[in-house]
Amino acid sequence: MxxxxxxxxxxxxxxxxxxxxxxxxxxxxxxxxxxxxxxxxxxxxxxxxxxxxxxxxxxxxxxxxxxxxxxxxxxxxxxxxxxxxxxxxxxxxxxxxxxxxxxxxxxxxxxxxxxxxxxxxxxxxxxxxxxxxxxxxxxxxxxxxxxxxxxxxxxxxxxxxxxxxxxxxxxxxxxxxxxxxxxxxxxxxxxxxxxxxxxxxxxxxxxxxxxxxxxxxxxxxxxxxxxxxxxxKPLRFFCFFSAMAFIMSFALGSFFLMHYVLTGFFSGHLWAGFSAGFLFALGLALAITGLIADMLGRIRRNQEEQLYYQKRHFYFNE
Missing domain, CATH: 3.90.550.10 (Spore Coat Polysaccharide Biosynthesis Protein SpsA; Chain A)
Structure with missing residues (x-):
C-alpha cells in the first residue's frame, strides 16, 4: 500500500x-x-x-x-x-x-x-x-x-x-x-x-x-x-429554529389571550399579539424551508455519490 x-x-x-x-x-x-x-x-x-x-x-x-x-x-x-x-x-x-x-x-x-x-x-x-x-x-x-x-x-x-x-x-x-x-x-x-x-x-x-x-x-x-x-441535516436544522419560533409564538399568544380574558380588552399589550403572529409566520416559513431543503438534500446526496464514483474512475480507473 x-x-x-x-x-x-x-x-x-x-x-x-x-x-x-x-x-x-x-x-x-x-x-x-x-x-x-x-x-x-x-x-x-x-x-x-x-x-x-x-x-x-x-x-x-x-x-x-x-x-x-x-x-x-x-x-x-x-x-x-x-x-x-x-x-x-x-x-x-x-x-x-x-x-x-x-x-x-x-x-x-x-x-x-x-x-x-x-x-x-x-x-x-x-x-x-x-x-x-x-x-x-x-x-x-x-x-x-x-x-x-x-x-x-x-x-x-x-x-x-x-x-x-x-x-x-x-x-x-x-x-x-x-x-x-x-x-x-x-x-x-x-x-x-x-x-x-x-x-x-x-x-x-x-x-x-x-x-x-x-x-x-x-x-x-x-x-x-x-x-x-x-x-x-437540513430538516433537523430548520425545524429546530422553527420549533423555537412556535414555542415563543405560543407563549406570547397565550399571554395576549389571557390578558383579553381577564380585562376584555386587547389594548395595552397589542405588541404581544403582533409578535405572536410574526413568530408563528416565521416558524411556518422555517418549517417549509426545512422541507424544501430536505428535498434538495436528496439531490445533493445523489450528486455526491456520483462524484465519488467519478473520482474513483478518474484517479484509479475503477
Missing part, C-alpha cells in the same frame, strides 16, 4: 525539515511513503527547505487558508494513487513516528479515518492555555452532539485517511477543515477512530494561524460546523 504524507505549510522554514526527516519510511502494511508539502503562500524559504529535504512541494500563489491547503493535499494524494493519506502539521508539535499508530487501523481495515486525540487520555493532555483547552472541549462537545457520538478531540491536525475517506470527502470551508471532516465522514457512515497521542502543547516557533485569534477562530469554526450540519 502507498502512503502519502501531506504537510500544510505557512512560514515553517524553522521546523519543516525536522518534520520531514522524522517521517517513518517503514510502517506495517505500507510499501512506499511519499511526502507532499502544501506551501500555502509562505513568504520565507519553507518551500525550498522542503524540497531540499526530499518533499514534493505544491505552492499556492497566496495564502488561501488551512481548509484550501487540506483540499489541495487530498487532490495530490489521489493523483499519486494513495491508499492511505497522513496529514501532519509542519510546526513540529506532532511526533512524525507516531503516524505508524494512526496508519495501522486504516491498513487493517478497522477505520477509514483515524485522528490523533490529545484529550481522550487524561495522562497525556498537553500543556496549553486554559482558554484553548476550554475551546477545544467545547468544539468537541458541539460536534459530538451534532453527530450523536462522543469524541474528545475534533480539532487535531494529525490524522490518517483511507482511500475511501479521501474519495468521499467533499469540503467547502477555507478557514479550517478539522471539524467539517468529522461531520462530512460521520454523516456518510464512514468509520472514525480516535487514537490517544501525546503532542507538544506549545509551538517552539511562530504562532498558530488558526487559533491565534480565539474569537475569530470560534466564529469561523462555528460557521463552518453549522453550515455543514445545515447541508447534511
Amino acid at each position: 502507498k502512503c502519502v504524507v501531506v504537510i500544510p505549510c505557512l512560514n515553517e522554514s524553522a521546523t519543516i525539515k525536522a518534520v520531514i526527516d522524522q517521517i517513518p519510511k517503514n510502517m506495517d502494511g505500507i510499501s512506499s511513503v511519499e511526502v507532499v508539502v502544501i506551501d500555502d503562500g509562505s513568504t520565507d524559504d519553507s518551500a525550498a527547505v522542503a524540497r531540499e529535504a526530499g518533499a514534493f512541494v505544491v505552492s499556492h500563489g497566496s495564502n488561501l487558508g488551512v481548509g484550501s491547503a487540506f483540499r489541495s493535499g487530498i487532490l495530490e494524494a489521489l493523483k499519486r494513487g494513495a491508499d492511505v493519506m497522513v496529514h501532519i502539521d509542519g510546526d513540529g508539535q506532532f511526533h512524525p513516528p507516531d503516524m505508524a499508530s494512526l496508519v495501522a487501523p486504516v491498513v487493517q481495515k478497522q477505520a477509514d479515518f483515524v485522528t490523533a486525540s490529545r484529550f481522550s487520555d487524561p495522562s497525556i493532555i498537553p500543556e496549553m492555555p486554559w482558554i484553548k483547552k476550554w475551546g477545544n472541549h467545547r468544539m468537541a462537545q458541539l460536534v459530538s452532539a451534532l453527530i450523536g457520538r462522543r469524541y474528545y478531540d475534533v480539532s487535531c491536525g494529525f490524522r490518517a485517511f483511507s482511500r475511501e475517506a479521501l474519495l468521499h470527502i467533499n469540503l467547502f470551508g477555507s478557514f479550517t477543515y478539522t471539524q467539517e471532516v468529522f461531520l462530512n465522514l460521520a454523516f456518510k457512515s464512514l468509520r472514525i477512530k480516535e487514537m490517544p497521542t501525546k503532542v507538544i502543547g506549545q509551538r517552539a516557533h511562530g504562532k498558530s494561524r488558526i487559533a491565534s485569534n480565539l474569537f475569530r477562530y470560534a466564529f469561523q469554526t462555528s460557521k463552518i460546523i453549522f453550515s455543514a450540519y445545515r447541508d447534511y
Whole structure:
C-alpha cells in the first residue's frame, strides 16, 4: 500500500525539515511513503527547505487558508494513487513516528479515518492555555452532539485517511477543515477512530494561524460546523429554529389571550399579539424551508455519490 504524507505549510522554514526527516519510511502494511508539502503562500524559504529535504512541494500563489491547503493535499494524494493519506502539521508539535499508530487501523481495515486525540487520555493532555483547552472541549462537545457520538478531540491536525475517506470527502470551508471532516465522514457512515497521542502543547516557533485569534477562530469554526450540519441535516436544522419560533409564538399568544380574558380588552399589550403572529409566520416559513431543503438534500446526496464514483474512475480507473 502507498502512503502519502501531506504537510500544510505557512512560514515553517524553522521546523519543516525536522518534520520531514522524522517521517517513518517503514510502517506495517505500507510499501512506499511519499511526502507532499502544501506551501500555502509562505513568504520565507519553507518551500525550498522542503524540497531540499526530499518533499514534493505544491505552492499556492497566496495564502488561501488551512481548509484550501487540506483540499489541495487530498487532490495530490489521489493523483499519486494513495491508499492511505497522513496529514501532519509542519510546526513540529506532532511526533512524525507516531503516524505508524494512526496508519495501522486504516491498513487493517478497522477505520477509514483515524485522528490523533490529545484529550481522550487524561495522562497525556498537553500543556496549553486554559482558554484553548476550554475551546477545544467545547468544539468537541458541539460536534459530538451534532453527530450523536462522543469524541474528545475534533480539532487535531494529525490524522490518517483511507482511500475511501479521501474519495468521499467533499469540503467547502477555507478557514479550517478539522471539524467539517468529522461531520462530512460521520454523516456518510464512514468509520472514525480516535487514537490517544501525546503532542507538544506549545509551538517552539511562530504562532498558530488558526487559533491565534480565539474569537475569530470560534466564529469561523462555528460557521463552518453549522453550515455543514445545515447541508447534511437540513430538516433537523430548520425545524429546530422553527420549533423555537412556535414555542415563543405560543407563549406570547397565550399571554395576549389571557390578558383579553381577564380585562376584555386587547389594548395595552397589542405588541404581544403582533409578535405572536410574526413568530408563528416565521416558524411556518422555517418549517417549509426545512422541507424544501430536505428535498434538495436528496439531490445533493445523489450528486455526491456520483462524484465519488467519478473520482474513483478518474484517479484509479475503477
